Every structure is written in structure tokens, then in C-alpha cells.
Amino acid sequence: MLTLKILFWVCLLIVFYTYIGYGILLCIIIRMKRLICGKPQKAVLPADDELPTMTLMICAYNEEDVVAEKMENTLALDYPKDKFRIMWVTDGSNDRTNELLAAYPEVDVVFSPERRGKTAALKHGLQELKTRYVAFTDANTMINPTAIREIARLFMDPTVGCVSGEKRVAAKTSGEMAAEGEGFYWRYESTLKRWDSELYSAMGAAGELYAIDPALVREVPNEALLDDFMMSMLIVNEGKRIAYTPDAYALEYGSADLKEEAKRKRRIAAGGLQSIWWLRGMLNPFRQPLVAFQYISHRVLRWSITPVAMLLLLLVNIILVILGAGTFYTVMLLLQALFYLMAAAGWLLGRSGHSNKLLYIAYYFVFMNLNVFRGMAYLKSHSNSGAWEKARRS
Numbered sequence: 001m002l003t004l005k006i007l008f009w010v011c012l013l014i015v016f017y018t019y020i021g022y023g024i025l026l027c028i029i030i031r032m033k034r035l036i037c038g039k040p041q042k043a044v045l046p047a048d049d050e051l052p053t054m055t056l057m058i059c060a061y062n063e064e065d066v067v068a069e070k071m072e073n074t075l076a077l078d079y080p081k082d083k084f085r086i087m088w089v090t091d092g093s094n095d096r097t098n099e100l101l102a103a104y105p106e107v108d109v110v111f112s113p114e115r116r117g118k119t120a121a122l123k124h125g126l127q128e129l130k131t132r133y134v135a136f137t138d139a140n141t142m143i144n145p146t147a148i149r150e151i152a153r154l155f156m157d158p159t160v161g162c163v164s165g166e167k168r169v170a171a172k173t174s175g176e177m178a179a180e181g182e183g184f185y186w187r188y189e190s191t192l193k194r195w196d197s198e199l200y201s202a203m204g205a206a207g208e209l210y211a212i213d214p215a216l217v218r219e220v221p222n223e224a225l226l227d228d229f230m231m232s233m234l235i236v237n238e239g240k241r242i243a244y245t246p247d248a249y250a251l252e253y254g255s256a257d258l259k260e261e262a263k264r265k266r267r268i269a270a271g272g273l274q275s276i277w278w279l280r281g282m283l284n285p286f287r288q289p290l291v292a293f294q295y296i297s298h299r300v301l302r303w304s305i306t307p308v309a310m311l312l313l314l315l316v317n318i319i320l321v322i323l324g325a326g327t328f329y330t331v332m333l334l335l336q337a338l339f340y341l342m343a344a345a346g347w348l349l350g351r352s353g354h355s356n357k358l359l360y361i362a363y364y365f366v367f368m369n370l371n372v373f374r375g376m377a378y379l380k381s382h383s384n385s386g387a388w389e390k391a392r393r394s
Helices: 001-036 066-076 097-101 118-127 147-154 177-199 229-235 258-277 291-324 327-351 357-383
Strands: 055-060 084-091 107-112 131-136 160-170 211-214 242-252
Touching: 001 131, 001 177, 001 229, 001 291, 055 066, 084 097, 084 118, 097 107, 097 357, 107 118, 107 357, 118 131, 118 229, 131 147, 131 242, 147 160, 147 242, 160 229, 177 242, 177 291, 177 357, 211 229, 211 291, 229 242, 229 258, 258 291, 258 357, 291 327, 291 357, 327 357
Parallel strands: 055 084, 055 131, 084 107, 160 242
Antiparallel strands: 131 211, 160 211
């Protein structure tokens, strides 16, 4: 029974640390750092003549439905026109995307008739790059007017090799379970990214909006499922930082439904596992101690060990109660049962069109971790392909 109790406590600590403990520890460290070094001062946005040249690259596969809206948003960005280029990389698109883009003479269209995947599309676009920096965004996300100027401001710090903007998720109508669950998750995730960045570096950038110094680009395999994460983390691996800013943000609608969100989550989980293997050298605490601490705490545990620990925690708890381990373990099993009942209730309410934020959160947490196991199967069948598997948005 002692072995089971030890396993129970190990699993409990892993789950707690991954989702709550790391955030608490990070908050404490940040506060201590501010007491010693002072709160970081925000630099003034550069004047037009100080701004570097910048390309906004949009990789797309069959995005005819959003071309007009995306171009309206892009042309409204506050950045000097003589220092700003717009590039669409259309990877195997066979709809009217290229035809619609032809109406915009300020757009550089880089077309590949063969659908090779997003990573290959990014590489194709980078070969045509003519500016000092490049920012990436998705076709179905809209960014705020000063986003590119804010990104340029952060590149004034010579330790920065990548800038990550903030992803914001909106629901078109109240009660959209997938969108509201994803939105809550990203608000929490954004807080961790902001603290990570203040401590040293954010741990990866989201493809909705990020920018890099192309001189630091390292080879990313074409079959990469998380091209944005791999590209940004390879820059950290080279000794540069990912700076995070909520002042440059990308807004998109959540997945159309939980089926579409599950498609997205399993791909992210599969890409996470793939990235952990490819970036295994970053787990070495003697090479970059702070990076290893942040990377393992924020990414590795969440994408690999913690979902397994959650499952074991429940199973071991049941066995301990059956063996009569004591009142504490009975209470813990009841609390776990209550949590999973809340998650089930959240799922049922969502299917019936009703809403309850607390139950949504419980369900989305379970849903997210279940898709890690689905991601393992997905990785096995998609390990040689980096092609898009688009999730419909609401």
C-alpha cells in the first residue's frame, strides 16, 4: 500500500504543479525579481524613421472566404507603407484565393501548386523575403492596428530573436462551448506567457501572430505539426529570447463546435509530443538552466506526463479506497468524482444549448487532456505529413 500512496502523491503533485503550482511559483519569482530589479519599463514606440522593414506573411490553403476581410484588416495596419510588405503564401490552394488576391497590387503572392504543408509554405515564403523582419499571422485572424509597430519596438532589444503576440478567442454567440472553453484557456495561457517572458523568455509562439529575425531561422522539418512552436523554440535554443506582448494581438473566433475543437486539440497534442522529441536537447538543465525549467514546467509536463498522471491519480485513488487506506483518500476520491461529474454536466449542458461557465471550465480541462491521448494516435498516423487539417471556426 505504501507504493500506491507514493504513486498517488507523485501524480497529485505533478497535476497540481502543471496547472496551478507553476503559475504560483512564477508569480512569486516575478514579484521577487521586481523587488530587486524594479518593474520593467516599457520602451517608447519607435518613430517612423526608426522602424525596421517588415513583412507580414500569411500562409493560406483555400481561404477564399476570408481574403477580403483579412486584406481590409491588413491594409488598416499602422506601419509606414514604404517599410511594410504583405506576402501571401498559398500552399496548394485550388479555390479562388489566388484570383481574389490578384485584385491587390500591394500583395506579393508566393504560390506552390503542390500542397506540401504549412512548414514547407513558410520556408517557401522565407526564400522570397526582402525585409529585416517577418511577422506571421493566419488568414482567419484579425490583428490590432498597432500590432506590427509594437512588434518592432520589442525587436529593439538585442536579446530578442522572436516576438509573440497575444491570441484572443471570441465566441460569435453566448453559450458556444468550444469557443468559451478555448477563450478561458487562452486567457490563462496568456498570463503564463507574460510572466515567462518577464522572467526570461516565453516558451513558444502561437501562429496566430508572431515575428522572427529571419537571420536566426533554423531548419524545421517539413512534417512539423507545430511549425510556429518549433521555429520560435529553435531561436531560444540559439540563445535568444521570445518576448511576449499583449499589445499586439490576434483575434479569431473559436472552433465551430467541440468536434472541430477536438480536431485542433489532438493535432496540437501530437505536435507537442513531436516537438518534445525534436527539442530534447533543451531538457538538459546544465545547458540553459532557466530555459529548461520554464520549458519543462510550462510545456513538457502538459504535453506528456501530466495527462497520464491524471489518469493514474484516479485509478490509484480508487484502489486505495478499496484497500481501506483512510478517510483522506476517500475524500480525495469524492472530490475527483465531483470534478468529473461537473465535466460531464458541462458537456451535457453544452449539447443542449445551455451554459454554465464553471462546468464549461471543468469539461474543457478534461477534454484538453483526453485529446493528448488522441494526439498520440494522431502522431503515429500523421508523423510524415505537415499538411493542414483545418478546423472550422464559428
